[in-house]
Structure formats: C-alpha cells, structure tokens
Amino acid sequence: MIPTVVWGTGNVGRAAVRAVNAHPALDLAGVLVHSPAKIGRDAGELAGLERLLGVAATDDVDAVLAAGPRAVVYAASGDLRPDEALGDVVRAVRAGAVVVTPSLYPLYDQRGAPPEFRDPVLAAVAEGGGALFASGVDPGWGNDVLPLLVSGLGSTVDAVRCQEIFDYTTYDQEDSVRHLIGMGHPMDYEPLMLAPSVPTMVWGGQIRLMARALGVELDEIRETLDRRALERSVRTRTMGEFAAGTQGAVRFEVRGFVGGEPRIVIEHVTRIHASCAPDWPVPPGGADGAHRVIIEGRPRIEVTVEATDEDENRSAGGNATAVGRLVNAIDWLVDAGPGLYDALDVPLRPAAGRLGRK
Incomplete structure (x- = not known):
C-alpha cells in the first residue's frame, strides 16, 4: 500500500x-x-x-x-x-x-x-x-488525453475543440465564482480570470501539449471573450443572490493557430443561471454541466461526457x-x-x- x-x-x-x-x-x-x-x-x-x-x-x-x-x-x-x-x-x-x-x-x-x-x-x-x-x-483529461484519443479515430482532422459548459447554480466556491470569474459583479468589473493573457496562462499549456502530441507547430495563441448580464436577479442555494444587470454568463476561447487558422481550441461557457445567454451552447438534456470534445474532420466526431457526484451534482462530478x-x-x-x-x-x-x- x-x-x-x-x-x-x-x-x-x-x-x-x-x-x-x-x-x-x-x-x-x-x-x-x-x-x-x-x-x-x-x-x-x-x-x-x-x-x-x-x-x-x-x-x-x-x-x-x-x-x-x-x-x-x-x-x-x-x-x-x-x-x-x-x-x-x-x-x-x-x-x-x-x-x-x-x-x-x-x-x-x-x-x-x-x-x-x-x-x-x-x-x-x-x-x-x-x-x-x-x-x-x-478537468484536465477533457483538454488533453480525451481529445487526443478521439482524434485518432478519424481519417482527417481539421480542428480540435474542447468545451466546458457549466452552470454554477449548484457550485459551492463563492470567492472563485464571484471574484475570480466575476459572476454578480457589475459589467465594468474586470475579474482576474478573464483579464487579458490570463486564460492563455491557465489553458495555453494544454493547447501546447495537444499541439506537441499532434505533431504541429503553433503560430500563436489568441483569446476571445464575451460576457452577458443577467436580465433578472437569481438566487443560488450555496452562494446567495446575483442581481439583475450584473455579469451572469461568460464565454471565452483560447485558440491555438496552425497555418493561420484556429486548429486547437479550448472553450469555456459558464453561467450563474440557465436563463442567461440561452443562445450559447448548453449541456444536453438540460443538465447543469458537461464536457465536450469535437473533432472537425472526416468523420466529424463529437463526444460529450457528463459526470455526477455528491447528490447528483455535476459540478462535483467534474471535480x-x-x-x-x-x-x-x-x-x-x-x-x-x-x-x-x-x-x-x-x-x-x-x-x-x-x-x-x-
């Protein structure tokens, strides 16, 4: 032992x-x-x-x-x-x-x-x-071993996309959700996790690791960011109230460019409530969290993983x-x-x- x-x-x-x-x-x-x-x-x-x-x-x-x-x-x-x-x-x-x-x-x-x-x-x-x-x-496996494994099932690979789609309604880590990510703060608040270059600092290593495994050289890594405000106030069981007009959803991408095109992408879509940014990607079946890998190529392959733990809590399942x-x-x-x-x-x-x- x-x-x-x-x-x-x-x-x-x-x-x-x-x-x-x-x-x-x-x-x-x-x-x-x-x-x-x-x-x-x-x-x-x-x-x-x-x-x-x-x-x-x-x-x-x-x-x-x-x-x-x-x-x-x-x-x-x-x-x-x-x-x-x-x-x-x-x-x-x-x-x-x-x-x-x-x-x-x-x-x-x-x-x-x-x-x-x-x-x-x-x-x-x-x-x-x-x-x-x-x-x-x-989780890490969603941005390294799983996409790399799935990429080996195709004939051609045009792009690899890793998604985390998550609703923080049931999450229990208020400091991170409010202050690091900015949920519930005014839209002019700049949360640390979304500051320029920080997403690349956190997830760029996984982009580089996948590029190394796929045998390609990155031109550069870029970021995109979109934020949405809550249209109405919402209350969560563990973190209290989030007011209307404050940040309620975030979507960003860390993109690895190869040959001038974004070929390896890690995307996060996070909400404090399902009602915010309903036009953005959502987990299947109304779940509150999922991890998805999409291999664009021939054939196109999409794998979605849902995990639950601690009373069917999908946030705990991801952890x-x-x-x-x-x-x-x-x-x-x-x-x-x-x-x-x-x-x-x-x-x-x-x-x-x-x-x-x-």
Whole structure:
C-alpha cells in the first residue's frame, strides 16, 4: 500500500479523500487542512462519506511530511496564491513524495513551463527523489488525453475543440465564482480570470501539449471573450443572490493557430443561471454541466461526457473525474520513479481492482 496524504479538503480535496480511500493500492495516511474548524475532524466526515476513516485532519505540515508519505494529493487552491502553492508542492517533492495536483497551471505542459516554476521542482526532484504530475481540474483529461484519443479515430482532422459548459447554480466556491470569474459583479468589473493573457496562462499549456502530441507547430495563441448580464436577479442555494444587470454568463476561447487558422481550441461557457445567454451552447438534456470534445474532420466526431457526484451534482462530478485522473496515476508514478511528468507521459489506465469497490 502507498501511504498517501490529501492536502486540502475543499471541492477538490473532498473528492481526493474519497478517491484515495477507494483505491486498492493507496492508504490514506493523513489529511492536511487550513481552517481551524476542520482540525481534528475525521477525514470521512470532511469528505462526505457515510463512515469514519480513522484519520483526523491536522494543520501540522511538518509532522505530516516528516512521517514520510509516499504520495501527496495537493488539493489546495493555487488561483490566488500560486507562489505559496508552488512552495508547498516543492516542499513535498523535496520530502520524497510523488505529488499530483491541479493547482499549478504553468506545469500542465511542464516542458514549456516558465523557469521560475519548472526549475524549483526539478531541483526538489534531484534533492529528494520525489515526482510531480499536474493536470487540470476543469478537468484536465477533457483538454488533453480525451481529445487526443478521439482524434485518432478519424481519417482527417481539421480542428480540435474542447468545451466546458457549466452552470454554477449548484457550485459551492463563492470567492472563485464571484471574484475570480466575476459572476454578480457589475459589467465594468474586470475579474482576474478573464483579464487579458490570463486564460492563455491557465489553458495555453494544454493547447501546447495537444499541439506537441499532434505533431504541429503553433503560430500563436489568441483569446476571445464575451460576457452577458443577467436580465433578472437569481438566487443560488450555496452562494446567495446575483442581481439583475450584473455579469451572469461568460464565454471565452483560447485558440491555438496552425497555418493561420484556429486548429486547437479550448472553450469555456459558464453561467450563474440557465436563463442567461440561452443562445450559447448548453449541456444536453438540460443538465447543469458537461464536457465536450469535437473533432472537425472526416468523420466529424463529437463526444460529450457528463459526470455526477455528491447528490447528483455535476459540478462535483467534474471535480471528481479530474481528481480521479490524478489519484489513479499515483501508483504508476511511484513505479516510474523521480521526475516531472505531464499528461502525455502518464497513461490513462483501466480501474483495475476497483470494480464494485466502495
């Protein structure tokens, strides 16, 4: 069994605790939290399981890493604290752990990552013998392994489009939804996630990674952005009221150009309520979230994935599949040895030993 720590118990961390607990090769060895209200609580309770797991949450990072866990799922957010997140991850890698995380956007395409992100990780790998694999929570597989797999089913490929279509009505992460993305703010408010160059900073690595796998050279990466205001006030169960006239929907694309044409595109369509921007793409069947891959070519191929978790919540389902990709890579990474890995290095494997397991 591989002793594994989950660091953070928010939307991603809850799913990580459940995934580690369910994996036959992993043993939940610790849970790290930041909130004083979570210290001492059982991991099963924090993860929304119906049973206790016998692992109490702690904020003592030194003690947890000193115990020598073989793996760490770093689930703390890096959106507003990228330097701190990088420091935490480097610390765990230097302690000899295999680390998997969605929190370090620049390392999704680790070969093209800025030196200020890549070099400290490589130094920690050399010093401590650990490893790192970063993949997106949006989820990463929807912007790398799935489109690349599906592209291999066609005769010709003209363009690859990856879509996340999401309604935040049931989401429970108010700071990100309101302030990072701008939902509920006046239309002249510039949210950090939508500022020029930020979408490319977050998703450009996945564009470059797909281009590398497809054997093409990018001319450039460009962004598009469209925003819509709410026509009426709406209220969500977890985040309260969003007023009429404020931002209610966002649509942007990160476009990789090849030969002067946008050939590799990551598109996000997000709403705070289904009534906003109804003419934009919507999930099938009135669902509140879906991930779609469209291969334009011959034949044209379209694959839509819907996942639910935590009482049929599709926002939680997306988090859970992103976490599944990371957690299920841990035993492979342990066998692969020290290094810095990306989605093209780490295979997507069957759920061996997990059929029927709870």
